[in-house]
Amino acid sequence: MNRTRTNDRFTRTRNGSAESGRGGSRFGSSARSRFAGSSRSGGYGRRSAAPQGEFELPRTITPALPAVVGFADLDMPGALLGALSSQGVTVPFPIQAATLPNSLAGRDVLGRGRTGSGKTLAFGLALLARTAGRRAEPRQPLGLVLVTGKVAAGNVYVDGMEVGGATEASLKDRLTLAAEGVVTVVAIVDADTGALAEAPDFLARGFVHDDATFEPVIPVIEKTLATAAEEGVGDARQLEQLLARAVANWAFRTYRRQPLIIPVVIDA
Structure with missing residues (x-):
């Protein structure tokens, strides 16, 4: 019983010999017909390839809304x-x-x-x-923009009501906020003694926070202010820098986190 390949490259006979196909050669016109089979829905033929450098557009199901003028x-x-x-x-x-x-x-x-x-x-x-x-919310962005390596992320960075123009510093701050959180410390300091006039207030976003989270750092703040008073440091800006460093070190030692610290010192 004869067996014939579907692409007609050659026909194998009962005695094992091979005869040439219709093209007269093993690699004749029949070889070119290998890729000329039926469509994908009709059999074994290959799907026609898109032009080089292009890709097949998805089929639009819902008609597009009309374009606007302004x-x-x-x-x-x-x-x-x-x-x-x-x-x-x-x-x-x-x-x-x-x-x-x-x-x-x-x-x-x-x-x-x-x-x-x-x-x-x-x-x-x-x-x-x-x-x-x-x-x-922390680690739950409202939008995501995927950018190729050919485009600087700052060109498509969205900040407030503006797109683009972001600096490396602002991008770094945003990454810190997303990964580590932010802690605001409000300390009311007695202008005469340099000590806390009352317990400081804390406001945290994206950071571990409950009623008892910041209680351990209050003695650290009190010690920092006491040391500053002994050294004659009374400027609010300098005190804020000292508080930021003290709270940041405490957060890293305690939680292995590096939140952005925003200190606010108010003279009483």
């Missing part, structure tokens, strides 16, 4: 529209006009454009608008 036509917070208007930005670029109505409505958007086409504001404005008035 930023004022978008449902964005007044403060955000005011910030744009104050900088003379009133007419969106094409990619912004096309994508913002959809992203503001909570739809998934895929946009591609050349450098300078306005992609950053296209997603940045939607991120600002949809998170306006909300507050992120």
Whole structure:
């Protein structure tokens, strides 16, 4: 019984000999037909490849919302529209006009454009608008921007009502806040003695905090202020620096954390 390969490269006969295919050669026209099979849905043929350098776009199921003419036509917070208007930005670029109505409505958007086409504001404005008035919790961001290695993170950093222009220092502070938390210490100091006039107040975000968390650090603060008084240090700014260092060292020794310490010294 004869057995024939589907690509007709050769036909194997009952006696084991191999005969050439229709192309007259093992690598003739039949070899080219290897990739000319049926479609993916119809059999064993390969799916046609997209042009080099491109990728296959996903199929759009929901029709896109119509593009807008001006930023004022978008449902964005007044403060955000005011910030744009104050900088003379009133007419969106094409990619912004096309994508913002959809992203503001909570739809998934895929946009591609050349450098300078306005992609950053296209997603940045939607991120600002949809998170306006909300507050992120530690390790639970409200938005996430994935940036390739070719783009500096500061160019797409969102801070308040602005996009871009972030410095390395501000990025470092934000990373510290997200990972370690922030602790504000308010100390009322007797101007005559340099000692605490009353127990200090603590406000913590993203840091271990309950009624008893900061009780152990109060003696540390009292000792720091006593030493400063003995050395004649009475300037509020200098006292704040001493308190910040003392509380930071205590937090690291106790919790192995390095929160941002914001000291406030008030003369009584």
